[in-house]
Amino acid sequence: MSLNQNLQNYLNTNNFTLDKYIISTFYKFLVLENYKELKIKFDKSLSKTNIKGTILLAKEGVNGTIAGSESDLKKFFIYIDKFSQFKDITPKFSSSNKNPFLRMKVRIKKEIVTIGIPEVSPSNLVGKYLNVEEWNEFLNESDSMIIDTRNNYEVSIGTFKNSINPKIKSFRDFPKWVQKNLIDKKISKKSKIGMFCTGGIRCEKSTSYLKQLGFENVFHLDGGILKYLENVKSDENEWKGECFVFDYRVSLNDSLEKGEYDMCYACRMPLSKENKKNKHFLKGQSCEYCYDQTTIKQKKRFNEREKQIKLLKVKNLKHLGPKD
Incomplete structure (x- = not known):
């Protein structure tokens, strides 16, 4: 089609x-x-x-x-x-x-999603795609291992039940996690491993990587979380929480509409209403996760940016940010 x-x-x-x-x-x-x-x-x-x-x-x-x-x-x-x-x-x-x-x-770009290993080639070798119904069955199998291949801050606001959070900062860190938690621990190459991500691209590349390492039974959610939420019946939905997205919406709910989260400009962490009540939250400047992680110079820059945004809002203009 x-x-x-x-x-x-x-x-x-x-x-x-x-x-x-x-x-x-x-x-x-x-x-x-x-x-x-x-x-x-x-x-x-x-x-x-x-x-x-x-x-x-x-x-x-x-x-x-x-x-x-x-x-x-x-x-x-x-x-x-x-x-x-x-x-x-x-x-x-x-x-x-x-x-x-x-x-x-x-x-x-060198890669359309960066894992940092040129030999990984999903167009030649990839795991088996699972549709919504197959994925739900996989989630409930006692002998399956489900891995969330997204960044830790994405996982923090929502994931599938029974899934493992590798707690990576970027997808480039995923091979290190695999080495430490699968290879070094001598996890059987016959283990049933299922992976998922937001739209399918990271889990597709990660299954290619595991297949390259010799893992035989590797699966991934076809189309990722977004396609799952688009197609799953409400009474069969195994997703818990909201889905992080890389735009102003920050998160999407089960209906794929803007969720309740905003983003901290300083550290990019998604923030709930409760997070924004924390004493360390200053809009556009800091939150409970980063208030002690940025320099005075950075805080001044964030503060100046927030002032510019407020001025532009008064003039009904947008702050475009950096061009890269």
């Missing part, structure tokens, strides 16, 4: 109104020899729209999170569908009352 057909299916099955923005995440691992040429073409096509977000291109594939109006996304997806190598991408969708992104960036 094409990207545009997937978009149309989403619109047909959701109460979408034209005043909302559609947010789409998509990725595909494949050998992409012409990725530098594609950047030029994507930039040109996107310049004709008001779509915002980020698309990463590398020799190993494409990874994008973008948002825009229905008409703009249709226009861009129709364009992408012309490229045969992208014909079977399955995107995830959600909506928002405002565009969660400030700019549109198409970037060239």
Whole structure:
């Protein structure tokens, strides 16, 4: 099914109104020899729209999170569908009352999701995909090991029951955790291991890594948490908490709508209403997790930024932040 057909299916099955923005995440691992040429073409096509977000291109594939109006996304997806190598991408969708992104960036990268091991190739070797029903069964099997491949601050606000939190700071740390907790402890290569992440890309790469290490029974949640929440029946939902996302929404609830969390600008930790009642919380400057971790110079910079944001709000303008 094409990207545009997937978009149309989403619109047909959701109460979408034209005043909302559609947010789409998509990725595909494949050998992409012409990725530098594609950047030029994507930039040109996107310049004709008001779509915002980020698309990463590398020799190993494409990874994008973008948002825009229905008409703009249709226009861009129709364009992408012309490229045969992208014909079977399955995107995830959600909506928002405002565009969660400030700019549109198409970037060239060494990896579309960084694990730091060039030999890992999901386009050649990957674990078995599990759909919602299969994943729920896997979660409840006594002999299965379920690993959350996301960063610790993401896991802190929500995860699946019975899952292991590796407590990593970034995905690049995942191989070290595997070495210490699976290899060094001589976990059987026949163990049933299931992994998950937000949209599927990290767990797909992590299963490729484990398969490369010789683990035989490796599985991952197809489409990640976002696709799971989109498709699971409410009375069969095994997800606990909210799902962290990398935009202004910070977290999504079971209905894929903005959750209750905000983000600390200083340390990027998600903050609940209770966290914001803590005496160390200063909006845009610090929270209970980082108040004693930043320098006086950093605190002054955060304070100045928060002042600028307040001034721009009065003028009904946006603070765009750094361009990188």
